[in-house]
Amino acid sequence: MVYIKLYKVKEKLNDIKLRNKLILSFIVVVFIPVIIVGGFLTNELRKLALVDAEQEAVANMERVKQRTLEVLKVPVYISNNLLYDQRLGQIVNTDYEDLYDVVLSYRDYNIFQSYRSIYKNEIRNIKFYTENETLLNNWQIVPVDENVENSDWYRNAKNGKGLIRWDYIEDDTSNGNKYLSLVRKIDFVEYEKSGVLVIQLNTKMFNLILSQESQPTMIVDDDNNIISSNQKDFIGNKLQNIIDSQEILAGKTGTFQGMTQDVSTHILVDSIQLDSSVNHVRIISLIADKEIGRNANMFGKMGLIVVTISVCIALLLIYYISKLLSNRLIRLSSQIGQVGNGNFNTHILIDGKDEIGQLSKQLDRMVKNIKQLLNEVYESNRQKTLLERKQSEIKFKMLASQMNPHFVFNALESIRMKAHIRGEQEIARAVKLLGKLIRNSIEVGSRNVNLISEIEVVRSYLEIQKFRHGDRLNYFIEIDPQTKQFPIPPLIIQPLVENAVIHGVEKNESGGSVYVKTLLCEKGLLVEVTDNGIGISEERQQEIFKALNEQEEKEGMRIGLRNIHQRLQLSYGKDAGLNIESKKHVGTKIYFIIPTFRRS
Missing domain, CATH: 1.10.8 (Helicase, Ruva Protein; domain 3)
Structure with a gap:
């Protein structure tokens, strides 16, 4: 019975024209699957669009977080430096009898102005609140009055054990405007007193960071004060006036669904926490649900249009193609x-x-x-x-034609041999020493060398100078045998000897002598370079001492001495720098000590 029905269906299909069969087949085999697959893909694309929108929002949040964190690190860095500022402690803990003395102390102390100048984009102002009533209020060092003493931020800081707080504080010097501020108690142990440091952040920097975001974004403190936002009407407002979400108002972070000014919104909340901070700052981004769904709905519409067009075109094509079978x-x-x-x-x-x-x-x-x-x-x-190969060959020939550094040494060696053959032993020896000195200067690396190797460089240099000056220059090298293998930074003694020759002996009409001495003492390795040249005046010594500790190189500064001084201090501590003793028309001694415990 079933076979008979199938046979009749087959007969009817055979009676249908081929074109109609293809159309029918297309509807059954292609049209329905295309509708199903197209609908499924459209739905998946819509989901992907939603996910992409959320991921983009999270990425934007992370970018804002990192840039905001860079700004917040600046006042933390400044507060850590001021925490150990002895000059500040001396000023705010001195009981002054004369207002003139206060003014003098303020005039000599410009650290706050320096920080404000260096970090003008990140911070707006620096204030230090103290209970010393003998001080004057110069809007940077501020004696505490009753209003400040009763303020929440001041009391919290005094009880904060030196930890950092981030408070939204009103500034009485700026028409009552509020600024996010780092508030920190600073204890002066030697005076048994304390004060409160307040560093106001530059709100313009926060606004600049947030202005680059397309979605409403704001920075909020832990009291739900909106510190900065790319929406001007949000700034200075309370968060509860913008967002209706108890979880967010309670300080939770994550992604939430809530109402923002009667609009259904995705709310992304992330916190910025820094070490030594008792509270934190939050970043909140608002994305309206209709904004998230806009791209998703667009994908849905596009999918529907594409499927519809595809089906229509296919129907037309199958109608005509059905006649072309052959x-x-x-x-x-x-x-x-x-x-x-x-x-x-x-x-x-x-x-x-x-x-x-x-x-x-x-x-x-x-x-x-x-x-x-x-x-x-x-x-x-x-x-x-082929062209690249030719170019490589040209480059190789060009490289091959460049002067090899060994050419210099070979040339010097040739000059030495010529001088030696002609009996010019002094010249030959001077050329040999010069070659050795140049090779040592080029091959020097960043690792320490044995002291005896450095002494050989010094000896070569002095021999060359002896060759130049003859009897006008004498030198004496006294090396403690225990110090020969002592590791020291390379080229640390030779510049001192060079300085003694150039500035001490050469400028002396009768010449002079240079003495190099090393000794292993209780503190470590002692290295002395002494000359009996023209000496240095007291005034000039003060200038040199000041120049040695400059952070930046300045014209006229003895850069060689400064380089050695700072290398020693960076490697072995502040006590390892250069020491200079000199008397006018008597001579100069420069010495340094490398601690024994830093040997490697």
Whole structure:
């Protein structure tokens, strides 16, 4: 019975025209699956759009967080420095009897102004509140009055054990405007007193960071004060006036769904926490649900349009293609298949002038063009490879023609040998020492060297100077045998000797002597360089001492001495720098000590 029904269905299908069969087949096999697949893909694209929107918002939040964190680190860094500022402690803990003395102390202390100048983009002002009633209020050092003493931020700081707080504080010097401020208690142990440091942050910097965000974003303190925002009407407002979410108002972080000014919104909250801080600052970004769903809905509409257009075009195509079934189509398919397998020598030739014939001619022309293009690409790559090889050969020849550093030493050696052959032993020896000195200067690295190696460099230098000056220069080197293998930084003694020769002996009409001495003492390795030259005046010594501790190089400064001084201090501590003793018309002694415990 079933077989009979299937046979009748088959007969009816056989009676239907081929074109209608193809259309029916298309509807069953293609149209329905396309609708299903298209709907599924459209829905997935919509979900992906939602996920992408949320991920983009999180990425934007992280960018704002990192840039805000960079700004917050500046006042933390300044407060850590001021925590150990002895000069500040001396000023605010001295009981002054005369207002003139207060003014003098204020005038000599400009650390606050320096920080404000250096970090003008990050901080607005620095204030220090003290209970010393003998001080004057210069808007930087402020004696505490009753209003300040009763303020919450001041009491919290006094009870904060030196930890950092971030408070939104009103500034009485700026028409009552409020600023996010770092508040920290500073204890002066030696005076058994304390004060409160307040560093106001520059709100313009926060506004600049947030202005680059497309979504409403704000920075909020732990009391829900909106410190900064890219929405001007939010600034200075309370968070509860903007967002209706108890979880966020309670200080929680994460992603929340809530109402923002009667609009359903995704709310992203993240906190910025710094070490030694008892509270934190939060970043809040608002994304309206309709904004998140906008791209998703666009994908949905586009998917529907694409599916609809695709189905309509397919219906039209199947209607016309159904009339073109023939052996020519099979032959065309076969020939195209050969091309698809990479056989570009195949000729696609189908007789006839209809669409299939024209298509075959176009395909044949395309195959020829592709074959020609491949040949052109191959030839182009071959020429490019050849050109690169030629260029490499030229570069190699250019490199080969460059002077080898050993050429200098070989040239000096040749000069020495010529002088030696001609009996000019003094010149030969001087050239040899010069070559040795140059090689040591070039080959010096960053690792320490044995003291005896450095002494050999010094000896070579002095021998060359002895060659130049003759009897006008004498030198004496006294090395403690226990110090020969002591590790020291390279080129640390030779510049001192050079300084003694140039500035001490050469400027003395009768010449002089240079003494180099090393000794292992209780503190470590003692190195002395002494000359009996013209000496240095007291005034000039003070200038040199000041120059040695300058942070930046200035014209006229003895950069060589300063370099050695700072290298010693960086390697072995502040006590390891250069010491200078000198008397006018008597001579100069420069010495330093490398602690024994830093040997490596």
